[in-house]
Amino acid sequence: MIKVSLAKGDGIGPEIMDATLRILHAAGADLTFEEIEVGEKVYLSGNSTGISNEAWETIRRNKIILKAPITTPQGGGYKSLNVTMRKTLGLYSNVRPCKSLHPFVTTKHPEMDVVIVRENEEDLYAGIEHQQTDEVVQCLKLISRPGCEKIVTYAFEYAKKYGRKKVTCFTKDNIMKQTDGLFHKVFDEVASRYPEIINEHWIVDIGSALLADSPEKFDVIVTPNLYGDVVSDIAAQITGSVGLAGSANIGDECSMFEAIHGSAPDIAGKNIANPSGLINGAVMMLNHVGQSDIAENIQNAWLRTIEDGIHTNDIYDSIMSTKKVGTKEFADAVIANLGNKPKQLPAVLFEDNTPLILPKYQRRPSKSKSVVGVDLFVDWNGYDANELAHQLKKLNNDELKLSLITNRGIKVWPNGFDETFCTDHWRCRYLAKEGQELTKGKIVDILQSAIENNIDAIKTENLYTFDGKRGYSLGQGQ
Numbered sequence: 414m415i416k417v418s419l420a421k422g423d424g425i426g427p428e429i430m431d432a433t434l435r436i437l438h439a440a441g442a443d444l445t446f447e448e449i450e451v452g453e454k455v456y457l458s459g460n461s462t463g464i465s466n467e468a469w470e471t472i473r474r475n476k477i478i479l480k481a482p483i484t485t486p487q488g489g490g491y492k493s494l495n496v497t498m499r500k501t502l503g504l505y506s507n508v509r510p511c512k513s514l515h516p517f518v519t520t521k522h523p524e525m526d527v528v529i530v531r532e533n534e535e536d537l538y539a540g541i542e543h544q545q546t547d548e549v550v551q552c553l554k555l556i557s558r559p560g561c562e563k564i565v566t567y568a569f570e571y572a573k574k575y576g577r578k579k580v581t582c583f584t585k586d587n588i589m590k591q592t593d594g595l596f597h598k599v600f601d602e603v604a605s606r607y608p609e610i611i612n613e614h615w616i617v618d619i620g621s622a623l624l625a626d627s628p629e630k631f632d633v634i635v636t637p638n639l640y641g642d643v644v645s646d647i648a649a650q651i652t653g654s655v656g657l658a659g660s661a662n663i664g665d666e667c668s669m670f671e672a673i674h675g676s677a678p679d680i681a682g683k684n685i686a687n688p689s690g691l692i693n694g695a696v697m698m699l700n701h702v703g704q705s706d707i708a709e710n711i712q713n714a715w716l717r718t719i720e721d722g723i724h725t726n727d728i729y730d731s732i733m734s735t736k737k738v739g740t741k742e743f744a745d746a747v748i749a750n751l752g753n754k755p756k757q758l759p760a761v762l763f764e765d766n767t768p769l770i771l772p773k774y775q776r777r778p779s780k781s782k783s784v785v786g787v788d789l790f791v792d793w794n795g796y797d798a799n800e801l802a803h804q805l806k807k808l809n810n811d812e813l814k815l816s817l818i819t820n821r822g823i824k825v826w827p828n829g830f831d832e833t834f835c836t837d838h839w840r841c842r843y844l845a846k847e848g849q850e851l852t853k854g855k856i857v858d859i860l861q862s863a864i865e866n867n868i869d870a871i872k873t874e875n876l877y878t879f880d881g882k883r884g885y886s887l888g889q890g891q
Contacts, residue, residue, distance in 0.1 A: 422481030424676030429688035432744035452483030463494035482676040504662035518653035531641025549838035561599035568635035579611035659693030670698035684739035705763035714750035786844035786876040817842040
């Protein structure tokens with residue numbers, strides 16, 4: 414018997430979880446549950462993380478968690494527990510199947526059958542933010558080669574395992590050439606190892622537009638974290654409802670299964686929430702733990718219930734629906750259909766659903782790394798970049814010279830434009846002469862000179878080359 418950590422969540426969470434558990438029990442799932450409390454109550458009890466040490470221990474011991482939606486209290490600087498759990502447990506892959514149920518659930522895209530594979534641990538969801546000046550805050554976007562290789566490899570292995578024909582990558586590497594550029598580069602490298610699977614890349618904005626217009630052109634989509642969050646909700650909604658989609662969060666050690674929607678506190682306790690997302694998350698969990706026969710039975714019963722027109726309010730349609738039901742009644746209908754298969758929708762057949770086991774990441778030989786300069790970020794409330802440059806040149810030393818000033822990434826010195834609007838946040842680049850070996854102590858000298866000249870240095874970023882290739886971006890307009 415498999416022991417599963419269970420979190421009933423907030424808002425509609427307890428209702429849809431109870432409905433899902435009744436279905437699992439009726440289908441004979443070989444599971445036992447160990448309930449934990451996470452989310453809003455834990456936050457408001459004074460625990461700023463939203464989860465206790467005891468709950469962490471339970472999750473790590475059982476390795477599997479079935480979680481209903483939770484609420485992060487507004488204000489107070491509370492961090493998202495969903496993000497914390499995914500990152501802390503190393504749940505690097507978020508898998509969200511989105512398939513249309515035409516004609517029984519209204520959709521403009523009857524042939525849609527897309528799986529979104531979203532990187533789950535890094536990108537802007539690292540949540541590293543700072544206010545640096547009165548006018549400017551920053552959020553650091555972190556992309557790593559191990560993170561890229563794991564998620565892209567997972568996407569291709571998923572496609573191979575489930576007979577998918579194509580994997581598409583979404584990035585914005587025409588703008589973010591270092592971070593998204595790395596993701597795209599790794600995608601191309603990994604794709605070369607799977608010649609039997611079609612691969613393609615789209616810039617995320619036009620790719621998302623094409624997905625919304627013609628989703629049948631896609632099969633598996635793999636993306637960095639933020640884009641995947643947005644794209645997966647779009648994909649789920651255009652199938653008919655975000656309330657239908659389940660989600661798997663897969664790691665090397667632990668895995669978490671859930672619905673993709675939120676806790677919807679406005680309808681909590683009214684017996685109107687659709688439990689389908691969590692039911693489908695539970696089906697993914699059953700496949701993951703090797704109980705594919707139970708998963709198949711529940712999925713087909715759920716499809717038959719949808720096909721019978723027994724629908725909750727969010728997908729009820731006066732033409733295709735036969736009966737509007739509540740959360741409990743929908744679960745009753747699924748239970749009544751256990752052992753039945755859909756008549757028009759394709760029945761599912763889960764033959765081989767053992768977990769995907771990826772090879773451990775192998776670190777590559779280190780490149781030759783050389784420091785060639787430093788970006789000094791300065792809080793200065795003037796407007797004339799030439800005046801700032803005059804002051805910053807006082808920081809020059811025998812190895813480093815001021816070469817560039819940007820404001821919000823746009824070059825404003827030398828030869829900036831008067832039309833460029835400037836805030837109080839300035840990036841001031843000091844470079845060594847080409848071919849000159851830079852002593853890191855000279856960067857410290859720059860900072861000491863800034864103090865002596867009353868220049869408010871708020872941050873530095875060392876500038877490196879790797880095997881002679883520039884590892885930092887140029888200024889826009891440079």
